[in-house]
Amino acid sequence: xxxxxxxxxxxxxxxxxxxxxxxxxxxxxxxxxxxxxxxxxxxxxxxxxxxxxxxxxxxxxxxxxxxxxxxxxxxxxxxxxxxxxxxxxxxxxxxxxxxxxxxxxxxxxxxxxxxxxxxxxxxxxxxxxxxxxxxxxxxxxxxxxxxxxxxxxxxxxxxxxxxxxxxxxxxxxxxxxxxxxxxxxxxxxxxxxxxxxxxxxxxxxxxxxxxxxxxxxxxxxxxxxxxxxxxxxxxxxxxxxxxxxxxxxxxxxxxxxxxxxxxxxxxxxxxxxxxxxxxxxxxx
Amino acid sequence: xxxxxxxxxxxxxxxxxxxxxxxxxxxxxxxxxxxxxxxxxxxxxxxxxxxxxxx
Ligand code: SF4
Ligand code: SF4
Ligand SMILES: [Zn+2]
Ligand SMILES: [Zn+2]
Numbered sequence: 459x460x461x462x463x464x465x466x467x468x469x470x471x472x473x474x475x476x477x478x479x480x481x482x483x484x485x486x487x488x489x490x491x492x493x494x495x496x497x498x499x500x501x502x503x504x505x506x507x508x509x510x511x512x513x514x515x516x517x518x519x520x521x522x523x524x525x526x527x528x529x530x531x532x533x534x535x536x537x538x539x540x541x542x543x544x545x546x547x548x549x550x551x552x553x554x555x556x557x558x559x560x561x562x563x564x565x566x567x568x569x570x571x572x573x574x575x576x577x578x579x580x581x582x583x584x585x586x587x588x589x590x591x592x593x594x595x596x597x598x599x600x601x602x603x604x605x606x607x608x609x610x611x612x613x614x615x616x617x618x619x620x621x622x623x624x625x626x627x628x629x630x631x632x633x634x635x636x637x638x639x640x641x642x643x644x645x646x647x648x649x650x651x652x653x654x655x656x657x658x659x660x661x662x663x664x665x666x667x668x669x670x671x672x673x674x675x676x677x678x679x680x681x682x683x684x685x686x687x688x689x690x691x692x693x694x695x696x697x698x699x700x701x702x703x704x705x706x707x708x709x710x711x712x713x714x715x716x717x718x719x720x721x722x723x724x725x726x727x728x729x730x731x732x733x734x735x736x737x738x739x740x741x742x
Numbered sequence: 743x744x745x746x747x748x749x750x751x752x753x754x755x756x757x758x759x760x761x762x763x764x765x766x767x768x769x770x771x772x773x774x775x776x777x778x779x780x781x782x783x784x785x786x787x788x789x790x791x792x793x794x795x796x797x
Binding site: 483527535538539540582595596597598599600602603625628631632708710711 | 780
């Protein structure tokens with residue numbers, strides 16, 4: 459047995475893993491990971507959705523609201539508005555559990571004030587944040603409608619939190635992975651072209667000149683296996699590529715996909731480190 | 743009022759509603775407007791398509 463003192467964190471162990479960016483757009487990232495297993499990737503995915511902190515409106519002090527929208531409905535709507543939560547903006551804000559105040563205080567929260575008079579539609583851009591960095595991601599979210607002589611005056615308290623507690627703190631809107639497809643064509647193929655005709659995703663193409671099937675868009679294959687069931691010769695086989703995945707992550711704009719993944723990696727590393735410390739020193 | 747987020751995936755679809763409404767009212771094809779706004783999932787698309795503003 460290896461002595462515990464010899465235990466070192468071996469960074470090179472993870473280096474077999476390869477990541478390739480496939481598609482990157484605003485708040486969206488699709489990448490291909492190779493040489494990795496489901497358990498690791500799923501841990502990462504779950505941390506991305508559930509444990510990466512963002513800042514969101516948690517309490518609303520309503521001073522005046524004579525609009526047709528009830529206070530609680532209005533407060534619920536406000537809670538769902540995504541706020542910019544990148545590290546630079548939230549660095550100085552404490553997590554509520556770590557703050558020694560009773561409810562909320564300036565150290566663990568920021569406030570956004572809303573004061574409007576109708577008739578108008580109040581949008582997320584109408585908030586006046588006390589911290590200019592913490593503001594709604596989108597300016598165009600309609601919050602409520604005010605009629606003639608209707609008024610709203612409130613203070614919204616935003617705090618850090620995680621998706622495990624409430625979905626409004628989830629930074630991701632879509633975060634999932636699927637197996638990378640592997641399509642095998644056998645010599646017994648009779649070049650009838652049926653599989654290419656039936657594929658719903660345009661993955662296969664029948665090359666008439668060479669009289670054979672070509673794979674033209676492998677990554678678009680959903681592994682529905684329609685091609686397999688249509689092939690009478692049993693010449694085509696679709697299966698998952700072991701250890702290779704297509705990972706898609708989209709965020710609500712509070713954080714960028716890269717920030718979510720970085721943060722998730724950090725959280726996972728923190729958990730692993732606790733285990734290492736425990737093994738070396740015992741207890742925490 | 744349109745829900746702030748898509749009830750299925752959580753995307754803040756309400757941010758796109760005004761533009762969607764304006765463009766479809768001007769006779770643009772809803773399919774093309776939705777594609778253009780980057781609302782690709784059908785859960786988000788139905789939020790805008792099915793919404794009726796009553797007051
Ligand atoms: S259906 Fe089967 S036999 Fe026909 S082209 Fe496809 S793989 Fe070949
Ligand atoms: S599994 Fe489905 S999507 Fe993939 S190649 Fe076959 S028919 Fe096309
Ligand atoms: Zn506090
Ligand atoms: Zn959706």
